[in-house]
Amino acid sequence: MADVKKIATRESYGNALVELGAVNDKVVVLDADLAGATKTSTFKKAYPDRHFNCGIAEANMTDVAAGLSTMGLIPFASTFAMFSAGRAYEMVRNTIGYPHLNVKLCATHGGLSVGPDGASHQCNEDFGLMRTIPGMTVMCPSDDVEARKMVFAAAEMEGPVYIRFGRSAIPVYHDEDFKFEIGKAETLREGTDVAIIANGIMVSVAMEAAEKLAAEGIQARVLNMATIKPLDNEAVLKAAKECGKIVTVEEHNIIGGLGEAVCSLTAECCPVPVKRVGVPDCFGHSGDADQVLAEFGLSAENIAKVAKSF
Amino acid sequence: MTPEKKKELQLFAVRARKNVIVSLHAAGSGHPGGSLSSIDYLTYLYTEEMRNLDPKDPRKADRDRFVLSKGHICPGLYAVLAQCGFFPEKDLLTLRQPGSHLQGHPNMNLTPGVDLSTGSLGQGVSAAAGMAKGAKYLGQDIHVFALTGDGEIAEGQIWEALAFAAHYKLDNLCVAMDINGLQIDGATKDVMNMEPIDKKVEAFGWDVIKINGHDFDDIEKAFERFHANLGTGKPTAILMNTVKGKGVSFMENQAGWHGKAPNDKEFEQAMAELDAAEKEIEEA
Numbered sequence: 001m002a003d004v005k006k007i008a009t010r011e012s013y014g015n016a017l018v019e020l021g022a023v024n025d026k027v028v029v030l031d032a033d034l035a036g037a038t039k040t041s042t043f044k045k046a047y048p049d050r051h052f053n054c055g056i057a058e059a060n061m062t063d064v065a066a067g068l069s070t071m072g073l074i075p076f077a078s079t080f081a082m083f084s085a086g087r088a089y090e091m092v093r094n095t096i097g098y099p100h101l102n103v104k105l106c107a108t109h110g111g112l113s114v115g116p117d118g119a120s121h122q123c124n125e126d127f128g129l130m131r132t133i134p135g136m137t138v139m140c141p142s143d144d145v146e147a148r149k150m151v152f153a154a155a156e157m158e159g160p161v162y163i164r165f166g167r168s169a170i171p172v173y174h175d176e177d178f179k180f181e182i183g184k185a186e187t188l189r190e191g192t193d194v195a196i197i198a199n200g201i202m203v204s205v206a207m208e209a210a211e212k213l214a215a216e217g218i219q220a221r222v223l224n225m226a227t228i229k230p231l232d233n234e235a236v237l238k239a240a241k242e243c244g245k246i247v248t249v250e251e252h253n254i255i256g257g258l259g260e261a262v263c264s265l266t267a268e269c270c271p272v273p274v275k276r277v278g279v280p281d282c283f284g285h286s287g288d289a290d291q292v293l294a295e296f297g298l299s300a301e302n303i304a305k306v307a308k309s310f
Numbered sequence: 311m312t313p314e315k316k317k318e319l320q321l322f323a324v325r326a327r328k329n330v331i332v333s334l335h336a337a338g339s340g341h342p343g344g345s346l347s348s349i350d351y352l353t354y355l356y357t358e359e360m361r362n363l364d365p366k367d368p369r370k371a372d373r374d375r376f377v378l379s380k381g382h383i384c385p386g387l388y389a390v391l392a393q394c395g396f397f398p399e400k401d402l403l404t405l406r407q408p409g410s411h412l413q414g415h416p417n418m419n420l421t422p423g424v425d426l427s428t429g430s431l432g433q434g435v436s437a438a439a440g441m442a443k444g445a446k447y448l449g450q451d452i453h454v455f456a457l458t459g460d461g462e463i464a465e466g467q468i469w470e471a472l473a474f475a476a477h478y479k480l481d482n483l484c485v486a487m488d489i490n491g492l493q494i495d496g497a498t499k500d501v502m503n504m505e506p507i508d509k510k511v512e513a514f515g516w517d518v519i520k521i522n523g524h525d526f527d528d529i530e531k532a533f534e535r536f537h538a539n540l541g542t543g544k545p546t547a548i549l550m551n552t553v554k555g556k557g558v559s560f561m562e563n564q565a566g567w568h569g570k571a572p573n574d575k576e577f578e579q580a581m582a583e584l585d586a587a588e589k590e591i592e593e594a
Contacts, residue, residue, distance in 0.1 A: 028447065052443065052478070060436045060470035067440020070418075070426065071448060072371075075440075091433060091467075099418050099427040 012147035014039025081110035085126035111251030115289035128256020142203035145174035185235035191219035195239035209303035329389035345386035379434020396423035432465025461493030476515025479543035490554035523550025
């Protein structure tokens with residue numbers, strides 16, 4: 001895939017904000033001294049008076065966003081996933097989630113792919129934290145096109161949204177005319193031998209795994225589950241019924257995220273074996289992003305191996 | 311302030327205190343101490359200070375906003391909102407009961423007149439600052455008020471919010487602190503001494519005025535100072551010296567009355583005292 005264009009979804013976020021800002025004057029953006037890293041600096045450059053830096057004070061930023069939303073504005077509040085979902089969890093839960101305010105929490109640098117920064121910044125818990133808040137929409141895009149469309153979809157819906165964007169450049173595989181819909185899985189590959197359900201940076205890797213499996217005569221269905229909540233129950237149950245076994249793949253603790261969401265649904269509605277590829281309930285460590293991901297089994301080789309292990 | 315106006319405010323406040331006791335007694339739990347210490351501020355705020363309030367249209371776009379950062383004293387806020395006509399006073403008897411719009415801590419989606427859901431301490435000033443920033447961004451002439459406790463200001467986020475408001479020159483924001491000197495575990499100076507509060511808040515870039523939070527002349531003066539600060543870029547902090555449990559002798563200055571409801575006997579005594587106070591004001 002050497003000639004494939006690669007873009008980090010945080011870049012997509014910054015670019016989408018600028019486009020969105022041009023057509024929606026209610027959009028304002030908050031950051032906590034990470035505008036250069038979260039790419040809200042792109043928006044700041046275009047609309048300096050609509051970008052509010054809150055300094056290194058994520059709890060305050062989260063509640064300021066809540067207050068702004070009650071005035072009819074659509075605040076996009078950004079920092080790293082660790083601080084957005086982690087540090088400010090209780091502000092999100094009580095002051096945004098409970099009153100169901102129209103705040104868009106757009107976190108970057110989620111998961112192991114933060115790489116060299118190490119475990120303190122490798123947030124593998126954000127999906128779990130955000131999923132447990134009633135009424136929260138939780139998403140993670142798999143490439144540049146999806147990321148940008150997701151930002152627009154988040155602005156169009158009323159209510160709290162959490163989106164995780166990534167740090168590393170990843171392949172762009174969607175065409176510009178791709179239609180993104182919140183809560184709808186995208187079937188990237190048909191197959192009935194096994195279903196691989198992935199999100200975020202793992203979708204392209206899951207597709208690679210499916211190609212490896214195909215070379216061995218195993219036809220895997222691949223679903224891009226960009227919306228973790230509300231989960232596309234229909235697509236998951238269809239995969240369970242038609243494929244009989246499921247592998248989930250995410251850059252997240254196997255506790256709390258996509259894997260657990262799929263397990264909960266299938267256990268209740270269509271029990272089939274599910275194997276979760278993800279961070280096995282431990283902390284990460286410093287290292288090159290791809291190496292760390294591979295070490296935790298987040299590689300095409302391992303996904304293919306797990307898919308054959310039922 | 312004319313004597314007639316003062317009498318009117320005092321009567322409103324003593325009736326609100328009675329409503330606090332009535333609702334807490336009916337609920338069997340809740341927070342009387344801080345509700346009673348904040349009543350005079352809430353009375354003045356809602357009857358004299360906040361603009362464009364309309365009980366028939368509680369979400370009127372151009373209304374001034376109020377955030378009860380210390381959400382646990384909502385019996386005080388509910389009493390004042392009911393007396394202002396946002397909902398019937400008889401609803402106060404449903405406080406904390408299943409199906410009631412009067413939750414144990416304020417819910418903006420259930421109770422008419424509540425501008426923000428609160429209850430977890432330390433967050434209200436941030437949200438109020440967001441409202442004030444939003445009003446300025448939108449070019450709207452909206453004033454935003456918030457009330458914190460003195461125990462509450464041990465929460466670090468309060469200071470993040472104070473810094474934010476000063477940095478963004480939110481002179482349309484006015485935060486009152488109900489300094490009754492007591493919190494759940496005892497005297498605020500013993501649990502976590504935050505003094506000197508005035509110097510600290512001032513150092514964060516705020517204009518600070520210290521008043522007696524039970525004196526309507528003082529409260530009026532404080533809001534006049536807030537009006538004078540509009541346009542200067544300085545947010546205003548009103549540090550109110552108050553008595554926890556104010557108006558009910560056995561609750562006054564007792565940390566034990568932070569978070570419990572009066573039993574039947576205590577209810578009778580409290581109501582008798584407040585009835586007598588009401589009569590005294592009426593006859594003055």
